[in-house]
Amino acid sequence: MIPSKYSAGGDSVLLRIADDDAHFHELAELEGATNDRLLAETGLLLGIGLHELVFAVPYARIVNAAFCHAHPLGSRFNGPDRGAWYAAFATETAQAEVAFHRSADYAEIGRFEDSVTYDDYLADFSADLHDLRNAPDFAPSLAPDSYVASQGLAEALLAARSLGVVYPSVRDASGTCLACFRPALVNNVRKGETFRFTWAGEPEPRIEIERP
Template identity: 60%
Template sequence: MSLPLTRVRRHNTHRLIQSKYSPREDSVLALIANNGDHLAHIFDFDNATNDRLLAEHQLLPGISAQELVAEVPYASVVNAAYTHARPEGSRFNGPDRGAWYAAFDVRTSQAEVAFHKSVALAEISRFVDNVTYDDYLADFNSDFHDLRSASEKQDCLDPNSYVASQTLALELLESGSHGILYASVRRPKGICVCCFRPALITNVRKGPTYQFIWDGMPTPTITRL
C-alpha cells in the first residue's frame, strides 16, 4: 500500500455517542419486566439480537471475539463501535465490521455528528430534534496510514460517496493496517482517525455531555451541559 505511515501519539481524541447508548448499571429493559422470570426472558430475547454479544460468541462475520476488548473501562462502548456497523457502512468500513471514529478536537466531532444527524432529519423534511451526546475521550499511540497528503486518494474523501473509501479501507484492513488518519470532510482543518483495531484504543473515559437542538434549521445549536 502506497499510503505513508504516521505515528499518532495523541491524548484526548473525541468520539461523540448519543447518551441513550451510554452504559448503565441497570438495563432499561428492567423497567418493562414485572418479575425476575419475565426479565430473564426479555434479556434472552435482547441478547439474541445484540450484535456485540453475537460477536463475543463468534457469530458475526466481520470481527472475531479475540479482537474485542474486555476488562477495561468502557469495553462495551469500544466493542459496540465494531459490532454495530450501519447497514450501508461508513466512510472507512462496510456493513459487516464497524470502526472507531474520533477527532483530534471536539468541534470536529460535533461537526461530523451534526452533519449526519441533519441528513437524517432532511429525509423526513423536519429539522426538529433534541439529542444529547456523550464525549468519549481516548488516547492513541500507534502507526496509522496517512491519507492527508495522498493526492491520488482524495476520492476517498468524497463528501457524497463512500465507494472509494470503503474499497481502500478493506484493502488496508486485510493487509494488517491499524487504521487511517485523514482530514475531516465536514470541518476545514479538522483531523480525524479511523481505528480498525479495538485494542489500540486506550484510556477510554467519558467527558462532557453536549445537547444538540434542531429548531427548524439544518444547523443545530450545541450546548455543553
C-alpha cells in the first residue's frame, strides 16, 4: 500500500505552485535533479543500477519508486541506499503494517489527527525467496523495535544475490509478508482498492474503503 498522492496518473504537485508552463518546466527540471527514481532511471543513483529497473510495463513508475526512494534510516530488510518491494499476503496485514508505521510518526509529535488515503497495489511473485518463517535462528531480524539485525541480514543476502525474503508480519500476529529485492520479480502489478485511514485522537485508525 502506498499513499494515494504517489499513484501513477496523478497531477504533479508542481502544477499547484507554477505560475505558467515555463515556470512548471523549470520546476520539473529542478525536481528531476533531486528525484532518486529519475536519477536511477538515468543511471545516476548508486544504490541500484539502471539495468535492474523495469520499463514499459504497467505501473513501472510505482515499482521503480519502491526501490529508489528508500527511507533515510532504511526499513526492515533494506538500508537507506536501496529500497525493496514490501507486500503482505492479506489486505488486513498490509493495513496493520501501514497503520503501525503511520501511528509511530504521529506518536513523535503527540498528535493522532489525520485522514489519509492509501492505494492497494497487487502483484504476483514466482521466485525462490529465503523463508524466515519457523526459523528461530533469525528471530533477531523480526524484532519489533530494531532493524539492526534485519538490515544486516538483508545486506548479506543481497550480496549473495538473494531475490528476497518471506517472513511473519511483526505487526499482525497471523500475517505473512515478503520483501522482494529485485524489481523485475514484481510481476502483473495492478491497482486494487483505495482505503482511507482516519486518526481521531487515538493511535488506532479507522480504516474504510474509499468510494469514488
